[in-house]
Amino acid sequence: MxxxxxxxxxxxxxxxxxxxxxxxxxxxxxxxxxxxxxxxxxxxxxxxxxxxxxxxxxxxxxxxxxxxxxxxxxxxxxxxxxxxxxxxxxxxxxxxxxxxxxxxxxxxxxxxxxxxxGLTALYALRHAGLLLGRTVLVTGAGGGVGRMAVQLAAASGARVVAWVGSAERAKGLRELGAAAVSTYDAEETGPVDVLVDSVGGQVLNRAYRLVVPGGKVIVYGNTTRSELNLPVDWGHARPGVQLRYVHLFHELPAxxxxxxxxxxxxxxxxxxxxxxxxxxxxxxxxxxxxxxxxxxxxxxxxxxxx
Amino acid sequence: MxxxxxxxxxxxxxxxxxxxxxxxxxxxxxxxxxxxxxxxxxxxxxxxxxxxxxxxxxxxxxxxxxxxxxxxxxxxxxxxxxxxxxxxxxxxxxxxxxxxxxxxxxxxxxxxxxxxxGLTALYALRHAGLLLGRTVLVTGAGGGVGRMAVQLAAASGARVVAWVGSAERAKGLRELGAAAVSTYDAEETGPVDVLVDSVGGQVLNRAYRLVVPGGKVIVYGNTTRSELNLPVDWGHARPGVQLRYVHLFHELPAxxxxxxxxxxxxxxxxxxxxxxxxxxxxxxxxxxxxxxxxxxxxxxxxxxxx
Missing domain, CATH: 3.90.180.10 (Medium-chain alcohol dehydrogenases, catalytic domain)
Known part of the structure; x- marks a missing residue:
């Protein structure tokens, strides 16, 4: 064959x-x-x-x-x-x-x-708990998992902010349920309860600064192949914050x-x-x-x- | 008064x-x-x-x-x-x-x-789940919370590795239950299931590299007042890894x-x-x-x- x-x-x-x-x-x-x-x-x-x-x-x-x-x-x-x-x-x-x-x-x-x-986005979001009434920021939202995560988070009752690398990548995201679409602009975004990231590097650093105390950061990729870098007050300013790396083939058995x-x-x-x-x-x-x-x-x- | x-x-x-x-x-x-x-x-x-x-x-x-x-x-x-x-x-x-x-x-x-x-160490360790048979690395083990964490983790059935900044800070740690005491020497330590850190910076970076897939990193301080910096493969090499910042006064109500x-x-x-x-x-x-x-x-x- x-x-x-x-x-x-x-x-x-x-x-x-x-x-x-x-x-x-x-x-x-x-x-x-x-x-x-x-x-x-x-x-x-x-x-x-x-x-x-x-x-x-x-x-x-x-x-x-x-x-x-x-x-x-x-x-x-x-x-x-x-x-x-x-x-x-x-x-x-x-x-x-x-x-x-x-x-x-x-x-x-x-x-x-x-x-x-679909399963990567679903299992990533499951780690965030109930999303109803929460703000979810999805970085790299123009990609395959990103577009699933936007739709599934919106269907869960979240206000979804989609970050994309360029206006070209933003196409169709509002129709999929994103309340706001931005090219990595933190000032427009405001505080977020849940951050779903696959970009890493400076995008993750910028997005992380918006995460509230007790917030959840779920990472499933690192397309920029960067070291993880977060600000000095990454924890102290956000008591209870959780960061988790989700990999589909590690999730499946659960x-x-x-x-x-x-x-x-x-x-x-x-x-x-x-x-x-x-x-x-x-x-x-x-x-x-x-x-x-x-x-x-x-x-x-x-x-x-x- | x-x-x-x-x-x-x-x-x-x-x-x-x-x-x-x-x-x-x-x-x-x-x-x-x-x-x-x-x-x-x-x-x-x-x-x-x-x-x-x-x-x-x-x-x-x-x-x-x-x-x-x-x-x-x-x-x-x-x-x-x-x-x-x-x-x-x-x-x-x-x-x-x-x-x-x-x-x-x-x-x-x-x-x-x-x-x-005592409560900081106890609530930090609670986020790690059952410790019986696990290896727990405690950095900054010479301090107040560190000395509590070493004792409580050992009492939970863990093998405890204590990292301290100097030989002087190591005093008494073996008597408290540490199986190994080291001045931030990764080679001696081997893989760890749970990392309890309060030092941050390069010590956290070095300790993090020892964390296994699915491992838990619990941070309750940042005495070096450093940015969080972890290697490029921080997530990909450790699917399911979790990082949490624990602050006592955020934990108490729970x-x-x-x-x-x-x-x-x-x-x-x-x-x-x-x-x-x-x-x-x-x-x-x-x-x-x-x-x-x-x-x-x-x-x-x-x-x-x-």
């Missing part, structure tokens, strides 16, 4: 290859993949893995062979979820605990754009993933959550879309159709 | 003055103070308050008049606890929810040395203080917790002891007798 694998030969680091079919473990279903979504985390991994490595978490497709242990969806079920790291492939193995059914009226491109960004992902999928199917698919390309011509994603020029998700 | 008040005239910023007796609110007892303990937080406040201001949290003494609302200990009860900020005085008002009885066989100097440092303080007092009375009273001086001659405390030359508590 065909799969995208890392290579040192081509321009962007991926090539199509013939690879052996995956051998699912007892708790894994074998999925015939129809579409995958690309995350910045995978771009980072591409650079680190040896040539010939497979990649890919987000998949959507049809169950070809259900799990041997009897768990999860039956053969023929349309599903989306997290493959076990080799999803950019015609066939992928996935833990049934990380799959959820997809309604017939939801297309593959929307379905595959949900798992990584949550009912099938149910949570099912909630997100249904919300998308109902038109209440927009997965913000920005670019769809055939997987045979992925390079331009991946390049744009690496350069943070994509306002949402890159999806590859198989 | 007499009280210590701030002044611009004298060398260290305090003088004895005649002040009006406090007027307790309905939930406050009036305490005849026999001894007080001095905290570094009060030294900081001295510099900021206008001349003539009273100070003081830790008190031990006898209830002269119980609270008007009927709460708390009866007249004549020996107590220790937190005065409402004017404890360095012959008479002090204190919320009964922040007082606890003192056994007859526990002297005033030991009793008054417990509340601020805890049963009378009961918690009673536990600490009983533990001291039973010889299981040492309040580390390092210097006792009459309040009429407080200056040398306060100077030594400000210069971090005191391995434990400064107590003033009234």
């Amino acid at each position: 065909k799969a995208l694998v890392t290579t040192e030969d081509s321009g962007f680091g991926l090539r199509m290859a013939d690879v052996p079919e995956p051998e699912p473990r007892p708790g894994q279903a074998l999925v015939e993949v129809r579409a995958v979504a690309v995350n910045r985390g995978e771009l980072s991994m591409m650079a680190m893995l040896p040539p010939g490595s497979q990649l890919g978490w987000d998949i959507a497709g049809t169950v070809l062979r259900p799990a041997a242990d009897g768990s999860g969806p039956a053969a023929g079920t349309r599903v989306t979820g997290l493959a076990d790291g080799a999803g950019w492939s015609e066939l992928a193995a996935a833990d049934t605990a990380r799959l959820t059914p997809v309604p017939d009226d939801l297309d593959w491109t929307a379905a595959t754009a949900i798992p990584v960004v 949550h009912p993933v099938t149910r949570d992902l099912g909630f997100l999928v249904q919300r998308v199917a109902d038109g209440l959550l927009d997965p913000q698919v920005a670019t769809v390309a055939p997987w045979t011509d992925a390079e331009p879309a991946l390049r744009a994603l690496a350069q943070r020029q994509v306002n949402g998700k890159v999806v590859l159709t198989i | 007499k009280a210590l008040v701030t002044t611009e005239d004298s060398g260290f910023g305090l003088r004895m003055a005649d002040v009006p007796e406090p007027e307790p609110r309905p939930g406050q007892a009036l305490v005849e103070v026999r001894a007080v303990a001095v905290n570094r937080g009060e030294l900081s406040m001295m510099a900021m308050l206008p001349p003539g201001s009273q100070l003081g949290w830790d008190i031990a003494g006898t209830v002269l008049r119980p609270a008007a609302d009927g709460s708390g200990p009866a007249a004549g009860t020996r107590v220790t606890g937190l005065a409402d900020g004017a404890g360095w005085s012959e008479l002090a008002a204190a919320d009964t929810a922040r007082l606890t009885p003192v056994p007859d066989d526990l002297d005033w100097t030991a009793a008054t040395a417990i509340p601020v440092v 805890h049963p203080v009378t009961r918690d303080l009673g536990f600490l007092v009983q533990r001291v009375a039973d010889g299981l917790l040492d309040p580390q009273v390092a210097t006792v001086a009459p309040w009429t001659d407080a200056e040398p002891a306060l100077r030594a405390l400000a210069q971090r030359q005191v391995n434990g508590k400064v107590v003033l007798t009234i």
Whole structure:
């Protein structure tokens, strides 16, 4: 079967290859993949893995062979979820605990754009507690997780302030529920109860200064690859403040993933959550879309159709 | 009645003055103070308050008049606890929810040395969860809260590593339960599950690098008055890591203080917790002891007798 694998030969680091079919473990279903979504985390991994490595978490497709242990969806079920790291492939193995059914009226491109960004945003916000009546500042709000976090925080009753790196990145954020959109302007923002950051560096430093005593800072990325730097009174001026680094694959074992992902999928199917698919390309011509994603020029998700 | 008040005239910023007796609110007892303990937080406040201001949290003494609302200990009860900020005085008002009885066989100097440092250490460690089988690194372990944190973490089943600024500051820490004592030497320390810091700056940076994924960092001070600076991989290399700033007066409303303080007092009375009273001086001659405390030359508590 065909799969995208890392290579040192081509321009962007991926090539199509013939690879052996995956051998699912007892708790894994074998999925015939129809579409995958690309995350910045995978771009980072591409650079680190040896040539010939497979990649890919987000998949959507049809169950070809259900799990041997009897768990999860039956053969023929349309599903989306997290493959076990080799999803950019015609066939992928996935833990049934990380799959959820997809309604017939939801297309593959929307379905595959949900798992990584939706669950990351959902689990990040869960650490903030009840958001009703709170102000939530989302930095890097123009990206995939950022756009999910804006929508999910707004749906939780929060006033959401979205910070983006440029006016271009702000497109559509008000429609997604942001009460205010700003290019990292602290003066416009005012005090915030919850800060959700993925930028790091000076943006995090500036945003942090707005956090109130007892506030919560949830970080899920560091796109500027900066040291963490906060002002001298970072704690003393904010007794009880909490800072937490959330990583999706560390969170998963603590949550009912099938149910949570099912909630997100249904919300998308109902038109209440927009997965913000920005670019769809055939997987045979992925390079331009991946390049744009690496350069943070994509306002949402890159999806590859198989 | 007499009280210590701030002044611009004298060398260290305090003088004895005649002040009006406090007027307790309905939930406050009036305490005849026999001894007080001095905290570094009060030294900081001295510099900021206008001349003539009273100070003081830790008190031990006898209830002269119980609270008007009927709460708390009866007249004549020996107590220790937190005065409402004017404890360095012959008479002090204190919320009964922040007082606890003192056994007859526990002297005033030991009793008054417990509340601020004992409750700060206890509430800091509570945020770490179960410590049995965990490694806890305490920085600034030579100070008042540090010495409490070492003892309480060891009593919770943790392996405690104590970091101190100098060999002189290390005195007695092994006897208090530290499995290892080091002058900020990361190589000797190895991975830690919980970091309790009050030093900040480069010490916190160095200690942080030892924290494992999912580890907890609890900060209750910043004696170096430094910006918070952590390495680039502060989060990515430690998914789930949590950082929290704990301030005693922010914590108090969330805890049963009378009961918690009673536990600490009983533990001291039973010889299981040492309040580390390092210097006792009459309040009429407080200056040398306060100077030594400000210069971090005191391995434990400064107590003033009234």
